[in-house]
Amino acid sequence: MSVDKESIFDYYVDETTKEWRLWEAEAWTPPKKIAFSQLLIPTGDSTRAEYIMKNIADLPLMRHLKRNEISQRNSLLVGGPGTAKTSGILMFANKFKEEQVLKRINFSSATTPGNF
Amino acid sequence: MIMARTLRDMNLSKFVAQDVPLFLSLIKDIFPLQTNIPNKVHTEIEKKTKGLMLENNLEDVKDWFIKIIQLYETSLVRHGFMVVGTVGCGKTTIMETLTKSLSLLAEDGNPLGALHKLQRMNPKAITTPQLYGIINPMSGEWVPGVFSEIWKKSNAKANKHISWIICDGPVDAIWIENLNTVLDDNRILTLANNERIPMSDNTKMVFEVENLNNASPATVSRCGIIFVSPTDLFWRPLIRTWCRDRAQDKLQSSPDETSWCEEFTEKYIVKADLNLLLNRDYHYVMSAPEVVRITQLLNLLTALLTPDITAQKVVSKANFEKLWIYCLCWSHGGLLEQDDREKFHKYLESRSAPLPPITA
Numbered sequence: 001m002s003v004d005k006e007s008i009f010d011y012y013v014d015e016t017t018k019e020w021r022l023w024e025a026e027a028w029t030p031p032k033k034i035a036f037s038q039l040l041i042p043t044g045d046s047t048r049a050e051y052i053m054k055n056i057a058d059l060p061l062m063r064h065l066k067r068n069e070i071s072q073r074n075s076l077l078v079g080g081p082g083t084a085k086t087s088g089i090l091m092f093a094n095k096f097k098e099e100q101v102l103k104r105i106n107f108s109s110a111t112t113p114g115n116f
Numbered sequence: 117m118i119m120a121r122t123l124r125d126m127n128l129s130k131f132v133a134q135d136v137p138l139f140l141s142l143i144k145d146i147f148p149l150q151t152n153i154p155n156k157v158h159t160e161i162e163k164k165t166k167g168l169m170l171e172n173n174l175e176d177v178k179d180w181f182i183k184i185i186q187l188y189e190t191s192l193v194r195h196g197f198m199v200v201g202t203v204g205c206g207k208t209t210i211m212e213t214l215t216k217s218l219s220l221l222a223e224d225g226n227p228l229g230a231l232h233k234l235q236r237m238n239p240k241a242i243t244t245p246q247l248y249g250i251i252n253p254m255s256g257e258w259v260p261g262v263f264s265e266i267w268k269k270s271n272a273k274a275n276k277h278i279s280w281i282i283c284d285g286p287v288d289a290i291w292i293e294n295l296n297t298v299l300d301d302n303r304i305l306t307l308a309n310n311e312r313i314p315m316s317d318n319t320k321m322v323f324e325v326e327n328l329n330n331a332s333p334a335t336v337s338r339c340g341i342i343f344v345s346p347t348d349l350f351w352r353p354l355i356r357t358w359c360r361d362r363a364q365d366k367l368q369s370s371p372d373e374t375s376w377c378e379e380f381t382e383k384y385i386v387k388a389d390l391n392l393l394l395n396r397d398y399h400y401v402m403s404a405p406e407v408v409r410i411t412q413l414l415n416l417l418t419a420l421l422t423p424d425i426t427a428q429k430v431v432s433k434a435n436f437e438k439l440w441i442y443c444l445c446w447s448h449g450g451l452l453e454q455d456d457r458e459k460f461h462k463y464l465e466s467r468s469a470p471l472p473p474i475t476a
Contacts, residue, residue, distance in 0.1 A: 020438065052446060055416065
């Protein structure tokens with residue numbers, strides 16, 4: 001498997017110029033107080049996942065009023081262990097506005113309604 | 117003749133799309149003298165339904181429309197029926213369109229119509245005691261359940277409307293066996309506190325399920341079945357409805373958007389038979405049927421075009437195609453591994469898509 005080879009999946013369409021652009025990690029400035037274990041540094045991979053999540057999450061609430069259809073604004077991240085699914089979501093949540101909250105729910109056989 | 121017609125009309129709705137012609141020829145073999153069995157025509161209901169579909173921007177697909185009529189016919193003769201079909205085949209829309217058009221007919225004063233109300237619930241989201249109610253073993257107190265309460269309300273004698281209780285969730289033996297007395301000719305719900313609530317004529321039990329793998333024959337034989345094949349509707353109408361919605365809401369990125377959508381669908385999906393290709397040569401991390409992929413494509417496309425629409429900028433065709441490619445990649449190829457993604461890239465190259473200049 002050659003990871004280095006580029007394909008269409010490494011590109012996106014720029015919002016203003018509408019040109020193909022290669023995914024690059026967004027600029028990252030280290031915070032003043034560094035807790036090393038909590039550092040999340042964006043990569044090209046995480047940035048492109050975030051882009052889709054953000055766009056899907058920003059869809060209007062209703063897809064069609066007359067048919068009473070609700071927009072599908074949910075994202076599902078699929079991947080093996082350690083492929084930075086959680087970190088991706090955490091990075092996404094870091095950019096939330098004031099009124100948005102991240103709620104993490106862990107489902108297992110031990111989950112009961114009382115956990116929430 | 118009546119025999120042949122009954123056999124046909126009562127069984128046709130249960131078959132998968134491929135088996136329908138087979139069954140029709142079987143009927144022909146059994147009744148060789150009946151060459152022209154007439155169809156029952158519900159002129160007014162068909163007209164109303166078609167009008168409603170047009171108003172809701174729904175595509176008029178023949179096979180799918182037949183399902184609406186089959187549902188109507190089944191609802192006339194049965195008090196319990198199941199609408200079976202895979203995800204995205206339009207089960208919910210079938211029901212909503214039919215009940216809405218019947219309600220509209222009633223408003224027009226047509227005796228064929230009746231006011232319908234839908235009560236939707238997911239029986240698998242709650243436990244059986246929560247569904248049917250339970251007697252507290254300590255105090256002997258009766259705690260009613262969700263279903264028993266809906267049942268009481270829907271079966272009240274004073275009701276003027278027809279209620280459909282829709283159980284939208286997988287069928288299995290745990291909860292549905294308790295409904296056996298309801299679904300057969302007794303039509304009585306017996307609760308654990310010995311309460312017996314008879315079913316009135318204004319109530320229908322509807323089950324909306326994906327498959328009947330876990331349903332027992334006892335239940336299935338008591339219900340009318342309408343099977344909606346994924347090919348009845350398929351994914352093409354989704355794109356057309358999407359285009360029509362946008363044209364109506366004046367939310368198009370360009371006046372030619374509809375024709376572009378048609379063109380690019382032809383170019384990238386239909387001509388090269390992309391769906392067949394994906395099913396045969398590509399390995400998905402998790403299953404995603406055609407309908408789901410197309411929905412994702414349209415959702416993503418909506419999202420990406422929104423900034424331009426709010427800024428009232430017109431997107432050119434070349435740019436629209438780029439966005440289309442991007443969305444196609446992520447909706448159809450998002451669930452692929454790296455190897456397959458490269459293969460997908462090659463596929464797009466072969467379709468002469470406007471790809472980025474790739475150096476590798």
